[in-house]
Amino acid sequence: MASTPFCKTGMSINKLRLWVTFWDFSDPMSLWKRHRRMFNKNLDDRISRVVWIESQKQAKATIEYLENNSGNETLDGLRKITINVIGKAGYNWEQKWSLTEYDSPAKRATGKEAYFEMLGLATNMILQAAFIPRKIMQLPFMPITLRNMGYHLERAPRYINEILRNEKQSNRTKTSRENNFLSLMLQASEEKLDSEAKSPLTKEEINGNLFVFTTAGFETTANTMGFAVIFLALYPEWQSWIQEEIHNLGTSDLTSEYEKVFPKCKRILALMFETLRLYTPVGHSTRAIFNPTSVAGADGNIYHLTPAVDIYVEQSIIHLDPEIWGSDVNEFCPSRWLDDSGNLIIMAKGHFLPWSGGPRVCPGLRFSQVEFVATFLVLFQNSRCAPLALPGESYEDASVT
Template sequence: YHLARNYMAARKFGLPIIPLPVSFEDAWWVPLRPLFSWVERLPFGLGSWYVYTEMGWPTVDGNRTVSRLGENFILCSPQSNVIVTCYPPGIDRILKNHKNWPQPGAQSQLFAFYGQNVSSTNGAEWQRHRKITASAFNEHSMHQVWNESIKRATDLDLAGENARTLCRIRSTFDVLAMEVLAVVGFGQDTALTTVPPGHRESLMQSLGFILRHVLLTVIFNGLKAPDFLLPGVLRRLKVSVAEFRLYMEELILRQMQLSRKEKSQSRATSLLEAMVNANEAEKQPLQTPTARPSYLTESELYGNLFVFNLAGFETTASTMTFALAFLAAHPDVQEWLVEEVDRYYSTSRDRNYAAIYPQLVRCLAFMYETLRLASPAPLLVRSPIVSDELPIATSSDSTMLTVNPGTFVGIHSYGAHLSPRWGVDAQKFNPKRFVSTSEAGGENVVVPETAAYLPWMFGPRVCPGKKFSQVEFVAIIAQTLSGYRVEVLRSDGESDDTARARLMRALDDKYFNVSAHLKRPEVAGVQFVQRNT
């Protein structure tokens, strides 16, 4: 009945409709979905709906559905209608008017199980969270990101462990990105992969397990059942959630002690310090909320700490994994990058951030292109508070669609990123598309005007870690390429071409879970070859 009702409503939009028996919004479907993967193999396309029933389906689908149905279509399920769009003027309209187009409830609460935070809130609440946390992302911390990333990349034993599967590349950069975040964001320089006294899991183990099972965490976190009644995965999840909370408690306690000791010294405020200070402000008596707009409650402190922990390393590690694989598969691009790295980075004595980072335009363009093809954020769902006119493209022309509150719009980043608007080579890896050269020969990163590009989103709610991730990525790439050539890992007797084709197939086979992951990262890899040998 609900499906029929929604289908009738969807028809009024005059867009192609994909009917679905279930939706990624159905909580009960989440744990059951893997059991139904056989549906996809049914004849006559009977199971073609299956791919759309997980939240990050564009990671798997790429722009296949867009090529078939156009830049706007509707996913119609018993739960709701989702108008999918990758039409640049439509995306612009939503992201630039974020106040009227918040994330709908269920999606926004996905990462709020430790408390409300900058990503789970909207309106004035969001502004409060954002002001406190974004203040720490200043040029001083970018210096730190640069130095720390170079140091950590130098410490990777690429000469010793020179052959790494993509699985190993991912775990290497999971840890590296987390280390950089821990030092710069939280002032913490401790081992993240060992289990310290008083703990049952390492920090990476507990965070990794929560993120792998994030939807189960959302659904079952509040469950008060005794352990012996829980299946193994939920028992382990309980441990990981408690363990990660303990890590956050220790971090906050250490920061409070440090703040007391260093009160008189003037130095830049770290992200953690800004959050702890805001929590201290909340505890001050006799202040009305209007008198202290900069405050975080205890649970909001934990909520934000968790969200920065996950947002700050997953996305970067995902990007690094795809980037190194693309690099290995495209030696010509690598040569082009090495030219820049040798000119500005390898020859510099002090590797000063302010002098060198702005010169590494090609390295940044390389990040842009990696994120165009392998975005960690495939579908951003929004819903208007008051009715709004959404520009859409139909098969014959462009027009406006009235979208009422309660209707969801899904911004399809893969559709936007792989659109023919990027040119005939839209499906190909080509970082040069992001570089413009001035008459004097200077190079700059530019996004082609006709296309929509939103790996970090844009508008007022753009990712606050955008520059953090750019500086980190460029530093790691420059440091790596200054010492190594990155090649495709070949099996015994395998030709270069066969190995490259195998690598590219592995890269095509991806799925979404918090960020982009490879389904079979163990079947291909890269090799680091020292450049001066």
């Protein structure tokens, strides 16, 4: 295939404009390279350590709540973990774990508080947020949650500007910067990313990156953790499997030992990978042809592609291909990810794409892996999960897959 790069399609970019009005998309390839350098520079082990500690802190609060409150609130609890971890690692915004719903007006909230209330509402009502005008949302007869979301979405630029202003003022009084994504991006805005960068990050670029970082990282990771818990409830033998690994770690104080403990949690990562294989967060990746390109098809023919052609890479089909995964492709089997020595198997290029692949692989890959492992390490260290039977239903009925 020619070396011409594939780019994001114009359609995808225009969809993004509904949410992020801060970037100049006139040169998509140079834009991507610029922001990719920024993400790679800042989403490093400094952030991973924060994610590790905060994920475990939030997971402990979740377990304490669930042990004392019966009900079907596990999945909501996982979503709270995810948004709170992003708040801490992204904005140095510490939030106590709580299942409080966004059902009352919070019009005095500003800055980080208002921004995260907006994100919580928008991610739960993604279609309404994208397609209903803000003014319509705020009409008196609309549901209170929709009115609140409209209020906050209309003021989102103000919130972000306030967050940036406060962070800059805070940094001026500190001898060292906080290890959070916002602080590191502000540092990037004050210097050139590298010798190829024409200028530092602008305020508009920081705004756009913060929004994408927050929304993309929240929904995908929260859903993956939710599916993983459901799988473990349906197949309790895999709970025992990961707990064996947890109990063999040889320490009860796991919170502060990211560099030591995370590399040993291979079974928990295998659980994550198997969940992502069966329930990929994004159904397909879209790429566009900007220059004439030739590709070889599986049938041996050469196909000549012209500009304005879109390419759809269907991850779900690849992840359920028996030629890649074997005859048990439809079975939930986390151990398929480990070799005989218990080490993680590295799949061939293009066979496992939950974070996409190649130069466009998701920059939050490590972030999501650390969050998942830290959360499940705490949740299943001394606890187990089981299906919750509906009224009139037996446990056996609830456990039927």
